[in-house]
Amino acid sequence: MRVWVLLLALLVTLPARSEIIRLTNGEWPPYFGEHLPHHGVGSRIVEEAFAREGVEVQWEFHPWARALRMAERGQRTGTALWLRSPEREGAFHISEAVLESGYVLFHRRDRRFDWQSVDDLQGLRLGGTLGYDYGEAFQQAERDGRLQVARMRGERQGLDMLLAGRIDVLPVDRIVALHLLRNEYDVTERARLTYHPRPLRVDTLHLLLSRRVSGNAELLARFNHGLAALRREGLLDRYLDDLQQTLALAH
Structure with missing residues (x-):
């Protein structure tokens, strides 16, 4: 009995393992980039919004056309970040606006x-x-x-x-x-x-989650919930303000 009690206590105290998803990405610094800090500000926002919901993102960087195609076919969970279009609405669950370009x-x-x-x-x-x-x-x-x-x-x-x-x-x-x-x-x-x-x-950029991957509709709702939390906490504005201050160019 003592052994079972100890095992139960250990399981209760162990941190829950995060759910892991694989998203494709591309090179468009400073928004996205494999070798940028946090993989770019856009990637950072996506990653932290998912982290609020207990989801860990593993990024894969590809040429943009391949990144979109892999996600559309359901070979990866989704891809970040893209313009909304009628064609993409047919192939993807599309998030709330993450960034403005x-x-x-x-x-x-x-x-x-x-x-x-x-x-x-x-x-x-x-x-x-x-x-x-x-x-x-x-x-x-x-x-x-x-x-x-x-x-x-x-x-x-x-x-x-x-x-x-x-x-x-x-x-x-x-x-x-x-x-x-x-x-x-x-x-x-x-x-x-x-x-x-x-x-x-001026456009908004969105996370796309493949309609071919089971559970992605619910996953998108969780992402939007985490994104809203970042916005309420002022982190979206802070990350973008910090970026713009470092890039200030007198003109």
Whole structure:
């Protein structure tokens, strides 16, 4: 009897083991990155929201298209973080908004630039990243030929071309651009660039959990509950404020 009492007491005092899930991710610093602290601020928010619900996240980093495809097929529990779309709603349970991403137009300081609508961008040499959607008005103007857009592999190439004077304007997520400028360019190069405060597009980013994985509807409800707790505690604002302070760029 004493042995059973001792075993019962031991089981009661042992911490409960966390449920473990596998999520795919990609490279988009400072939001996401395999070698960033906490794997990036977006990954940190996802991980901590799940931790509130006793769920441990194991991250796998892949090219973005593969990360989405693996989750859609149910090979992994889900993937972080993505725009909401009708196609994705059919394949995934989609969370409440985790982050907000805002594209702005970067340009050189020595070039006066102002705009009110996409039509004001006609005649400019525009850059862009392959596969990125800059909003219906921009995309339609590009398809119609009213905007001439040089699509490139990534934001770094776009910033290089902007500094070299090969393009006039580059749409890019403000936080992503500031992170690149702070970490991969010298102070002289950073001083040559700025951005227009008017956003080209503002979106929310969401966790996607595959509809092919049993129990994911309930898991998403738990995630949203943990995310709401982080928001109430002010941690979401704190993490984002801390990030923006480190990336401050006078303009």
